[in-house]
Amino acid sequence: xxxxxxxxxxxxxxxxxxxxxxxxxxxxxxxxxxxxxxxxxxxxxxxxxxxxxxxxxxxxxxxxxxxxxxxxxxxxxxxxxxxxxxxxxxxxxxxxxxxxxxxxxxxxxxxxxxxxxxxxxxxxxxxxxxxxxxxxxxxxxxxxxxxxxxxxxxxxxxxxxxxxxxxxxxxxxxxxxxxxxxxxxxxxxxxxxxxxxxxxxxxxxxxxxxxxxxxxxxxxxxxxxxxxxxxxxxxxxxxxxxxxxxxxxxxxxxxxxxxxxxxxxxxxxxxxxxxxxxxxxxxxxxxxxxxxxxxxxxxxxxxxxxxxxxxxxxxxxxxxxxxxx
Amino acid sequence: xxxxxxxxxxxxxxxxxxxxxxxxxxxxxxxxxxxxxxxxxxxxxxxxxxxxxxxxxxxxxxxxxxxxxxxxxxxxxxxxxxxxxxxxxxxxxxxxxxxxxxxxxxxxxxxxxxxxxxxxxxxxxxxxxxxxxxxxxxxxxxxxxxxxxxxxxxxxxxxxxxxxxxxxxxxxxxxxxxxxxxxxxxxxxxxxxxxxxxxxxxxxxxxxxxxxxxxxxxxxxxxxxxxxxxxxxxxxxxxxxxxxxxxxxxxxxxxxxxxxxxxxxxxxxxxxxxxxxxxxxxxxxxxxxxxxxxxxxx
Numbered sequence: 276x277x278x279x280x281x282x283x284x285x286x287x288x289x290x291x292x293x294x295x296x297x298x299x300x301x302x303x304x305x306x307x308x309x310x311x312x313x314x315x316x317x318x319x320x321x322x323x324x325x326x327x328x329x330x331x332x333x334x335x336x337x338x339x340x341x342x343x344x345x346x347x348x349x350x351x352x353x354x355x356x357x358x359x360x361x362x363x364x365x366x367x368x369x370x371x372x373x374x375x376x377x378x379x380x381x382x383x384x385x386x387x388x389x390x391x392x393x394x395x396x397x398x399x400x401x402x403x404x405x406x407x408x409x410x411x412x413x414x415x416x417x418x419x420x421x422x423x424x425x426x427x428x429x430x431x432x433x434x435x436x437x438x439x440x441x442x443x444x445x446x447x448x449x450x451x452x453x454x455x456x457x458x459x460x461x462x463x464x465x466x467x468x469x470x471x472x473x474x475x476x477x478x479x480x481x482x483x484x485x486x487x488x489x490x491x492x493x494x495x496x497x498x499x500x501x502x503x504x505x506x507x508x509x510x511x512x513x514x515x516x517x518x519x520x521x522x523x524x525x526x527x528x529x530x531x532x533x534x535x536x537x538x539x540x541x542x543x544x545x546x547x548x549x550x551x552x553x554x555x556x557x558x559x560x561x562x563x564x565x566x567x568x569x570x571x572x573x574x575x576x577x578x579x580x581x582x583x584x585x586x587x588x589x590x591x592x593x594x595x596x597x598x599x600x
Numbered sequence: 601x602x603x604x605x606x607x608x609x610x611x612x613x614x615x616x617x618x619x620x621x622x623x624x625x626x627x628x629x630x631x632x633x634x635x636x637x638x639x640x641x642x643x644x645x646x647x648x649x650x651x652x653x654x655x656x657x658x659x660x661x662x663x664x665x666x667x668x669x670x671x672x673x674x675x676x677x678x679x680x681x682x683x684x685x686x687x688x689x690x691x692x693x694x695x696x697x698x699x700x701x702x703x704x705x706x707x708x709x710x711x712x713x714x715x716x717x718x719x720x721x722x723x724x725x726x727x728x729x730x731x732x733x734x735x736x737x738x739x740x741x742x743x744x745x746x747x748x749x750x751x752x753x754x755x756x757x758x759x760x761x762x763x764x765x766x767x768x769x770x771x772x773x774x775x776x777x778x779x780x781x782x783x784x785x786x787x788x789x790x791x792x793x794x795x796x797x798x799x800x801x802x803x804x805x806x807x808x809x810x811x812x813x814x815x816x817x818x819x820x821x822x823x824x825x826x827x828x829x830x831x832x833x834x835x836x837x838x839x840x841x842x843x844x845x846x847x848x849x850x851x852x853x854x855x856x857x858x859x860x861x862x863x864x865x866x867x868x869x870x871x872x873x874x875x876x877x878x879x880x881x882x883x884x885x886x887x888x889x890x891x892x893x894x895x896x897x898x
Contacts (some may be wrong), residue, residue, distance in 0.1 A: 319704045319707070319708075321707075366883050366886050366887070367886075369886050369890040370842070370886070370890060372703055372704065373640075373646050373703050373704065373707060374842060376646070376704065376707055377646065377838040377839075377841065377842050378842055378882070378886065380835055380838060381835060381836075381838055381839040381842065381879050381882055382879060382882075382883065384835045384836075384839075384879060385876045385879035385880070388875040388876045388879075389876065391875075392872060392875075502831070502835060506711060506715070509708065509711075513708065541723060542719045542720075542722040542723035543719065543723055544719075545715050545716075545718065545719030545722065546715070546716050546719035546720055546723070548712075548715050548719075549712045549713065549714070549715030549716030549717075549719060550712070550716060551712075552708060552709070552711060552712025552715060553694065553709055553712040553713065553716070555708075556698065556705050556708050556709040556712065557694065557697055557698070557709070560701075560705070
């Protein structure tokens with residue numbers, strides 16, 4: 276299936292409008308990075324636009340003003356987002372749940388105001404006409420198809436890092452923290468350290484997505500750091516399926532497509548987004564991929580885990596509680 | 601970078617004027633964070649639509665004036681009732697279905713509602729503001745010797761203090777408030793005593809929303825009535841809530857006014873930082889006292 280999807284991505288620019296697919300890929304990487312936090316650590320960050328947007332600004336500035344080659348500009352952007360993530364995460368993990376969401380939102384708003392006032396960001400205009408430059412001095416990214424395959428490659432690298440993280444021992448620990456934090460702590464895991472690491476990784480990868488986006492559109496603007504962007508990435512992940520590997524990708528494509536089709540409707544796009552939000556929370560919490568996965572699992576019973584096997588696993592647990600004090 | 605900073609001692613009237621602006625902003629922070637705290641106490645939902653409902657209150661007053669010819673004083677009563685009723689409908693139709701879920705879904709659902717409300721108004725009115733005149737009774741002002749005090753601003757400060765204290769009194773000192781506090785602690789037990797907790801939840805949400813709408817009407821003559829006025833203020837109010845902690849009603853009021861003043865003072869001494877100072881304070885509070893000044897650790 277992975278090969279089929281990559282094959283599809285390779286021919287996609289020949290069928291679809293390449294800039295659309297590039298935009299969707301940037302948002303897909305952003306949503307996957309965000310999902311690492313909400314889906315696997317259970318932390319809802321409402322301020323991920325800060326990382327996406329600040330990386331976009333740093334990349335645009337370093338490439339345009341300092342004349343860095345694109346690969347170094349992207350690295351600089353991702354590094355800036357990583358450092359910012361370390362600071363924001365260090366503050367935000369002091370609180371949990373709903374407070375975590377409010378703190379990340381407030382700190383991101385601070386980044387927004389800094390971007391609005393600082394000189395190098397260009398205020399309301401943003402940084403425009405960012406040159407795409409030549410990759411390692413050789414490959415000209417000005418060509419749309421070349422740029423597309425570069426974006427696809429960066430996306431695949433970022434995606435691979437996320438998948439690898441989720442399935443690593445580190446990923447198992449953060450999932451344990453999501454399921455039952457006091458228990459993970461009692462088992463000797465320093466939950467705050469794991470949360471902070473996951474936060475920094477998520478921020479850095481969000482930054483990678485933002486840097487890429489600023490090269491694709493040759494623009495870094497205030498809308499990249501605004502709270503609406505934070506909301507959009509939440510929505511993408513929610514629509515695709517929280518805590519699923521492919522969900523954020525599907526959600527990003529779905530919402531980017533929706534925005535393209537509804538672009539002429541002006542502010543109604545916001546209304547439609549709100550309606551999708553409400554709909555997802557009320558009746559579609561598992562998301563597109565979550566629903567498909569559970570449907571597929573219902574069709575063909577996985578050989579290892581039959582209901583009776585689950586019961587067998589549950590029983591000793593019950594026996595333990597029953598035997599307790 | 602350093603050339604940004606020019607600390608000069610401003611003349612006293614300018615300073616008092618900024619402090620007044622800070623106090624006015626603080627009045628709105630206090631009223632909005634109060635509503636958020638009341639709703640969170642019983643529903644365990646952070647009402648992201650609070651800013652949108654504040655904006656609805658202001659627009660409601662504007663509609664009452666321009667469509668029905670009803671002025672400021674009727675609007676002060678009618679707008680909270682209308683918007684509060686809309687809040688009750690939202691609770692009945694939507695919020696009710698997600699109480700069993702993780703609290704985060706409440707935040708996401710109300711965020712969606714905020715997008716819908718703001719999108720509709722932005723479509724109709726753009727992002728520009730509509731003017732709303734100060735009621736004739738409160739036009740003009742008086743000279744206090746050290747500064748000029750516009751009557752309407754004095755009224756906003758006095759009225760919002762009165763509303764905040766009345767809310768505090770209702771919750772902390774009346775029988776209804778006692779039910780409310782009990783239901784916050786243990787809804788099942790309170791229900792077992794024969795109190796209709798679901799209805800209480802509905803009315804509490806309606807009251808919190810009405811409080812936001814009341815703040816919106818009071819804000820209409822000061823700030824322009826604009827579709828964006830809600831989202832501009834709500835994130836700051838979230839920071840206020842994090843600083844104060846949501847454990848106490850009085851805490852929400854005190855931190856609202858205090859942070860408004862801090863913002864005003866920053867505008868005097870270092871204007872560039874006035875939009876970020878509340879978030880900086882929030883970061884400092886998180887370092888020193890993560891539960892917030894009046895919050896209970898959890």
